Amino acid sequence: MTPFGRRIELGTLFDDAAARGVPTAVHLSRPLDIAPGLGTVHDLPALAGLVRDAAGWLAAAGAGRGDRIAIAKRDHWDTVLLCCAAARIGAVPAPLSAHLDAAALDTLLGRLDPALLVTDAARLAASRTAGCAPESLAARTLVLDGGAADVDADALTLDDVRGAPAPAPYRPPVDHPLAIMHTSGTTGVPKLVAHTTRTLLRRLAGFEAHRWPLLSARPDDVVAGAFSFVHGRALAWTAVALAHGPRELLAISAPGWDEAGPLLDRHRPTVVEAQPATFVRWRSRLGDGHPFDRARLFISTFDAVHPPTVRAFLGATRHARPVWLQGWGQSETGPLTFRFLSRRALAAERDRHPTTRDLGRPVPGRTRLRVLDPATLRPVPRGAPGLVVCATRALADGYVGERRRFERKRAGRWFMTGDLGVLTRDGRLLLLDREADALPEGSGTELEDVIEDRLPGVVECVVLSVPGRPSQPVVVAEHGAPDPDAWRDAWRDATRDLPELAEPVVLAWDEIPRTGTGKVRRGVLRERLGLTPETHGTGRWT
Missing domain, CATH: 3.40.50.12780 (ANL, N-terminal domain)
Structure with missing residues (x-):
């Protein structure tokens, strides 16, 4: 049972918390x-x-x-x-x-x-x-x-x-x-x-609102959230915060440091949840006197997070044993898997298999996963790649105005996520790509991990599949356009054992088209680069 009892109600969420005497003070990055x-x-x-x-x-x-x-x-x-x-x-x-x-x-x-x-x-x-x-x-x-x-x-x-x-x-x-x-x-x-x-409330927020070791906010915590507040995560995050009652709740409405920085500096959060793109933008602020020195728990939502970002934040806090919670799920399903990452887990490089591609196991007793052959839609053996399908009692009720599209993605209790992955023999999910963005030479997400890990000056890498030619990498350099000769040598060394790639395109952060959650709009980026809209994927399950 949650601190709300069995009924979490959206319409009276704040009335109910106020009636219980929850002492949380809410601080905003702007009025x-x-x-x-x-x-x-x-x-x-x-x-x-x-x-x-x-x-x-x-x-x-x-x-x-x-x-x-x-x-x-x-x-x-x-x-x-x-x-x-x-x-x-x-x-x-x-x-x-x-x-x-x-x-x-x-x-x-x-x-x-x-x-x-x-x-x-x-x-x-x-x-x-x-x-x-x-x-x-x-x-x-x-x-x-x-x-x-x-x-x-x-x-x-x-x-x-x-x-x-x-x-x-x-x-x-x-x-x-x-x-x-x-x-x-x-x-x-x-x-x-x-x-x-x-x-949304009973099965997603209600589950999270229980008092879970490590994950739940404590009475002395300062909890910060910096993500798109139009998405369902914002409702669940708010409901759970009011259930746990931390000392302070920080709501950051824009990732730019001119707005986020002063609030973080004043209140020094102990729990930080943000979109991966926001964490990437904040990495440059991890020098002396940064505001994350008290953080014990980092939570990434909405998108894949790459090893250098996790490593940087875990290494920057003064907390003895900080943890990064990496969750994977969708708007339709809520969280499906989770994994706790520690400094030790990220200390040693694992060649071509960065640890953040391992998304952990399904939420016990709440979700189940299977992997299907994309052509036959039959289950594949453990260890083989394929389409990831899930079963969860928190599955949404449907798509407004596109009911048939929703039903096409369902098979009984199973729902097509549209992601490609591998279920290991012990039940962990290794994420490969969105099916629509699949690369014939392997996992594009993994290639992005490896390139970001091996090139410290790259804060983001996007690999776009291009039928009939090598895949196209697009990189964002931390300090702008690099010296051509030095960059050519560094790129050659970083990609020497990777599949053949086209010459990288270097863009500024603001030149990458993004969604409100910071995800790269790959179709728009392809168009801007003059690439064909066709990919190696079908896009059937998006």
């Missing part, structure tokens, strides 16, 4: 977009009051029980508060990333058919510049910032709804839709994943 005048430090009773206020706004804007509310605004933790407010009135929140291009946003809104679009002036302006009109795809629109002169005559502003009373909280049946989250969208328009109270 809330929905309440900028309240500053950056909040207690739980005040946040519960803000959720109630927001519930009144949404109801006054015309949203009600069973309606879908699309939330498309600048990324911030207040998206979680808006989701709680929507759930409180019985509506179904659908947060959408600010990184979506205008056409993708319109596609998702078309699938959602929302009763209300909650947005900001910047999102509307960006869409209009691209010739799109997201407000036309919702019955009503509420703009969180700007005055009446900045929005269409039919749109509402906060001035129109502020002060409206909040309806009594509604608790939906556990198997009814609770929230709709979208996938990262590395291969195209993201999928809209519908979760219920049972899948």
Whole structure:
């Protein structure tokens, strides 16, 4: 049983925590977009009051029980508060990333058919510049910032709804839709994943909210989160933090050091969860006086993390035995496997098999994995590569607007992850690639690991498959374009025993197209480099 009892409710999440006297102080990297005048430090009773206020706004804007509310605004933790407010009135929140291009946003809104679009002036302006009109795809629109002169005559502003009373909280049946989250969208328009109270809160957040050794936050912990707050992980992370009650909770809404650095410096977190791309950007800050010196636990989410990044952070903290928790899962499934990495595990190089490709074992009693032959879809022996399928009771309810696509990925209780991997004889999962990004010469993810490990000046490497020619590596150099002669020699030495690769393309960090979770949009990158859109994979299972 969790500290909430058997019922974790999204709509009353902050009310319930405040009623239990949870002493957690919430610190923000910048003020809330929905309440900028309240500053950056909040207690739980005040946040519960803000959720109630927001519930009144949404109801006054015309949203009600069973309606879908699309939330498309600048990324911030207040998206979680808006989701709680929507759930409180019985509506179904659908947060959408600010990184979506205008056409993708319109596609998702078309699938959602929302009763209300909650947005900001910047999102509307960006869409209009691209010739799109997201407000036309919702019955009503509420703009969180700007005055009446900045929005269409039919749109509402906060001035129109502020002060409206909040309806009594509604608790939906556990198997009814609770929230709709979208996938990262590395291969195209993201999928809209519908979760219920049972899948998202009871089975995902509820499991994590138990008191687990090492993993659970302690009363004296300072817990920091720096990831996309429009994704389902943000709801689970918040619910679990309120269950554990750490001393402080740090919500970092942008990875840039000008915003993240001051908050981290002031509060010196002991538990840090972030996207791998964010950890990569922060590696250069691990010099004297860095803010991670007290960290005991690092958690990476959303994407593969490479050995140099893990090694750097574990080596930088002054904690005697720090741990890195590497989880693997998907928006549709939640976590499927986990593995704890230590300094010792990463101390010795393992030739062509870096330890971060080993994703550990399925969550005991919660998930099961199989590997299938991609052609026949029959199970392959342990140790053989193939398509990874999973079975979990936390599987999402489906894709909004793409039900047949979801059902094509299911076979009874088994669900196609779209990843390629190997199950070892003792049950560990070795990740190879996304099927859509497969390389004929082996694992592209492993090649990226090896290249980053052997070239200290490379902070990121992406290997793109190109049918009919060697695969194309793209690298981000830490200090910009390297000296050509020195770089040529270093590259030759680092790749001497690897499969043949094309000459690497060196780009700056900001030249790599990314999703809101920091993942590389490989299809867009291929287009920018003038590569064929075809790959060695089929993309059938994305």
